[in-house]
Amino acid sequence: xxxxxxxxxxxxxxxxxxxxxxxxxxxxxxxxxxxxxxxxxxxxxxxxxxxxxxxxxxxxxxxxxxxxxxxxxxxxxxxxxxxxxxxxxxxxxxxxxxxxxxxxxxxxxxxxxxxxxxxxxxxxxxxxxxxxxxxxxxxxxxxxxxxxxxxxxxxxxxxxxxxxxxxxxxxxxxxxxxxxxxxxxxxxxxxxxxxxxxxxxxxxxxxxxxxxxxxxxxxxxxxxxxxxxxxxxxxx
Numbered sequence: 001x002x003x004x005x006x007x008x009x010x011x012x013x014x015x016x017x018x019x020x021x022x023x024x025x026x027x028x029x030x031x032x033x034x035x036x037x038x039x040x041x042x043x044x045x046x047x048x049x050x051x052x053x054x055x056x057x058x059x060x061x062x063x064x065x066x067x068x069x070x071x072x073x074x075x076x077x078x079x080x081x082x083x084x085x086x087x088x089x090x091x092x093x094x095x096x097x098x099x100x101x102x103x104x105x106x107x108x109x110x111x112x113x114x115x116x117x118x119x120x121x122x123x124x125x126x127x128x129x130x131x132x133x134x135x136x137x138x139x140x141x142x143x144x145x146x147x148x149x150x151x152x153x154x155x156x157x158x159x160x161x162x163x164x165x166x167x168x169x170x171x172x173x174x175x176x177x178x179x180x181x182x183x184x185x186x187x188x189x190x191x192x193x194x195x196x197x198x199x200x201x202x203x204x205x206x207x208x209x210x211x212x213x214x215x216x217x218x219x220x221x222x223x224x225x226x227x228x229x230x231x232x233x234x235x236x
Contacts (some may be wrong), residue, residue: 012046014053018043023060024042062120073128073131077135083210089133091217092182110161129154129161136153136157146199155189176220
């Protein structure tokens with residue numbers, strides 16, 4: 001009969017384990033509610049050993065946030081093939097997968113958690129927003145955006161973030177509907193800007209050229225056309 005021997009972890013391996021454990025706990029509850037003792041117990045080590053690898057909960061929170069931020073930014077990566085509407089819908093699906101999996105942690109991060117005001121935390125949040133912005137420009141095949149396009153894309157990234165936060169508060173709207181609605185919101189923001197700017201108008205024409213009638217953008221057009229008779233009746 002053999003006796004199992006617990007393998008001793010190296011320094012970096014142990015740090016990565018603690019980050020993973022902390023991220024899991026922060027994903028289920030607000031980081032303010034998670035103690036170092038809980039993290040130590042979940043990792044199967046003592047409280048002093050946690051402090052051996054991280055000076056305190058904030059440094060561990062920031063390390064977990066770094067991993068989460070990299071994960072979230074990667075959700076916006078998408079091969080540049082196929083209709084834009086379908087690509088954005090897949091991006092929104094992955095984005096809401098992350099929000100679903102890390103609900104309390106995502107809310108605490110965006111609304112302010114134990115590291116609120118930390119320059120490190122703020123920088124990571126800004127990195128995620130910037131990565132999302134740059135990926136959307138890549139989907140549009142635009143290297144140097146005009147001021148109006150920058151305004152549209154950054155506004156939409158902010159809208160996706162605030163929509164996700166509101167959705168987490170009770171999940172009163174079906175997630176799938178919100179994913180489609182956010183893709184529609186992108187098209188609507190772009191179209192409104194196109195009404196004021198020839199360059200944006202050209203972008204919208206190019207954006208819609210390869211869109212199928214049964215895609216997200218085609219669906220939006222169909223919904224808007226269906227409203228026209230109702231508007232006419234209401235004005236009579």
